[in-house]
Amino acid sequence: MKRIGVLTSGGDAPGMNAAIRAVVRKAIYQDVEVFGIKNGFQGLIDGNIEQMEIGSVGDIIHRGGTILRSARSEEFKTEEGQKKGIEQLNKYGIEGLVVIGGDGSFHGAQKLTEKGYPCIGVPGTIDNDISGTDFTIGFDTALNTIIEAIDKIRDTATSHERTYVIEVMGRDAGDLALWAGLAGGAESILIPEKEEDFTDIVDRLKRGQERGKKHSIIVIAEGVGSGFDYGEQINEAVGLETRVTVLGYIQRGGSPTATDRVLASRLGAKSVESLLSGKAGKMVGIYNNQLVEQDIVEILSEKHEINHNMYNLSKELSI
Template sequence: MNHKVQSIGVLTSGGDAPGMNAAIRAVVRKGIYHGLKVYGIERGYEGLINGIFREMSLGTVADIVHRGGTMLMTARSQEMMTSDGQRKAADQLRKQGIDALVVIGGDGSFRGAQTLSSQGIPIIGIPATIDNDIPGTDFTIGFDTALNTVIESVSKIRDTATSHERTFIVEVMGRESGSIALHAGLACGAESIIVPEISVDLKEVSSKLLRGHQRGKNHSIIIVAEGAGSAWKIAEDLRLETGFDTRVTILGHIQRGGNPSALDVVIASEMGAKAVELLRSGQSDQMTARVSQEVIGLPMEVAYGPRKPFNYDLYELANQLSI
């Protein structure tokens, strides 16, 4: 960066995640604290291309730290995937006099940000996705809240599973990442966890259910990540193998909503503040990351490197504890 940042834009892009509002609040208030102008850009890149800006004040972000979703709203923009759309986005920032941009979202959002960086716009990305699948950071904003939403839901499902002596297959989000399923399964004491990273033999799952039944267990919970296969087919296959009454619950978008957990608010606040610090220090094309309980800046390319490794040790522990 060859000039001092005096104004910052902030937008949220891609899927919403609990804690996004806390990150917006941190960017706005940290920026104002240091004498910067901060502009909120509504509806993600679509709003950026169409010039939907509003100057933010301390009052603009009052009472949002505990709210889910994103006050700036979010949208997926096909136009931003084109060179013409990217040029329009950069032109809008220059027209508004915005020196730098903070993008809150996942790796797809970061790719859009890098196209602006290549046009000379200083960019910092803040990782926010409930899947917790962005490399380089221990946690992404929204993961802890989504995890706790699953745990609370499974607790309620277990009550009816016990009452009716049924096996429940609970499908959680995660097309390519089994992080939610793995952590929720361990925390809930699920009998089996099925994730896209590991091929599972349903006969082994059936055998575990039958062993539990033989020692007097009258209900079971199986957690399935959506990318690991059809929950309905898994339920039917297990019914045929065991003869047990099976039911399916698909939690769906309930996992994205709700007030953020304390951990997500803290992480989001730290990351929002760090994004402003990075821009003020002349950094660009970086992402914030939480590593060993400290928020740091990393090259944004880290987000596109080798996939975040699946925690096989945790998976094995869950298997050992659910014998």
Template sequence: MKKIAVLTSGGDVPGMNPAVRAVTKAAIYYGMEVYGVYRGYEGLMNGELKKLELKDVGSIIHRGGTILGSARSEEFKTDAGQQKAIDVLKEYGIEGLVVIGGDGSYKGANALMQKGVKTIGLPGTIDNDIRGTEYTLGFSTAINTVIEAVDRIRDTATSHEYTFVIEVMGRDAGDIATWAGVATGAESIFIPEKSLSSEEMVNRLKQGYDRGKKHSIILVAEGVGTAQEFADYIKENTKYEPRVTVLGHIQRGGSPIAFDRILGAKLGTKAIELLKEGIAGKALGLEKNAVSIYDFDYVFEKKETTDIESLYNISKILSI
């Protein structure tokens, strides 16, 4: 294999740039040409490619987001759109494609694989909701961002004896809320995978205040409902005046922490080594500190929730 390309797709996450760097440097190390695809699958269809040299990735390991950019593309979901992308790859003589992104990005990579393009997927999403990996690129950095924000909010909650309801990302997965909740000592956590009733939340608040507790932190994954809805329920059913904070897109930004930089290095290098050996149609991840390799079909099955349920139960024990 002489020419490969790399693209980032879906939401940007801290860790994409270290992965792009690793793919580029590993490809050059093994004597390949590497092309960066700008603006994801949309850019691939439009021929927005540039040959990458070592200097292009020399100072990106510490940067958040993705230097390649990202874009949503409805057209790429069609056969015609996918054929446009394949035609561009053929025009450049590109034989392999590394796709960094989440579930939707993987489905695009698998569609191209089924049509003859050798693809490898790297998990890039802060939601940590991809099967076959214990950690996705960006998740660990996002957790640290949430923890820092919640710690700051708790300072104000303590000073003014407030209850804060904090909304974090996680439309279908509660990993961010659960991990951050345990790490910050949140009194209640609401996630899509586990049902905690609003009544139980209020009872916990009352029990805490009866013991002399003057403040509380409640974390809500966006897939369960809005922080404002939970705050309104508290206000209607207690004497407390809760405050609301929606952390939003700050969770995606920022410099990747060491773990995400190293994860990007491991996965990006392994992707090139697999393509060099003619192996494709695989999704990479990390399990027991080693790179895991699975077929795309395996990854598309629902992710197991055993780990998050265990951590969620720990949160209930420690939040008394």
């Protein structure tokens, strides 16, 4: 294999640029040409492809987002769209592809692999919702963004003696809310994987009132419901002055943490090694700090699980 491609797809995540850099430089180190495909699978269909050199990825390791840009493509989900993508791969002589993204991106990678074009997936999503890997690229940075916000909100919550509901990302996965809530000392953490009785939240707030607690922090994943709805319910049930903050897309931006830069570098380089060794339809991940490979088909068939011990601990510490 002498020519490979790399693309980023789906939602952007801090550290994607570090992964792109690792793919490009590891490949060039192995005397392999690298072509960057811009705007994800839609860019593949459109032929938005250009060769990348060592200098193409200079000074990007610290930048958030993705220099290759990202887009979702409904067209690529069709047989016709995949055929167009394959035609572009043939045109440029690309023999293998590294796909950086989440489960939607891996579906596209698997389709190409089934049609004879070997792909390796690199997990890049702030939600940390991919099975087969302990962490995904971008999760640590987003987590630290949330914790920084919680710390600042706690300052004003203390000053004004208020309850704050903080809504974070996580449509189907609660890792961001769970980790941020535990690290930020939240009184309650609401995540999609666990059904929380509203009366328990109310009881916890009332117990805090009884012992003189003047403020509280509640972290809710967007997949559970609206933070504003919960804020209104708390106000009505407990009579506490409640404010709501929805962090939104601020969680996706920013310079990646050292943890994400190192993870992205390791996974990006490993993806090239996997392609050059003849692997296809695999995702590279990290398990117990060791790099691993797993079949994308298996990854897509499994549901990511939260750390239940961490969830129980958060309940114990928020008494």
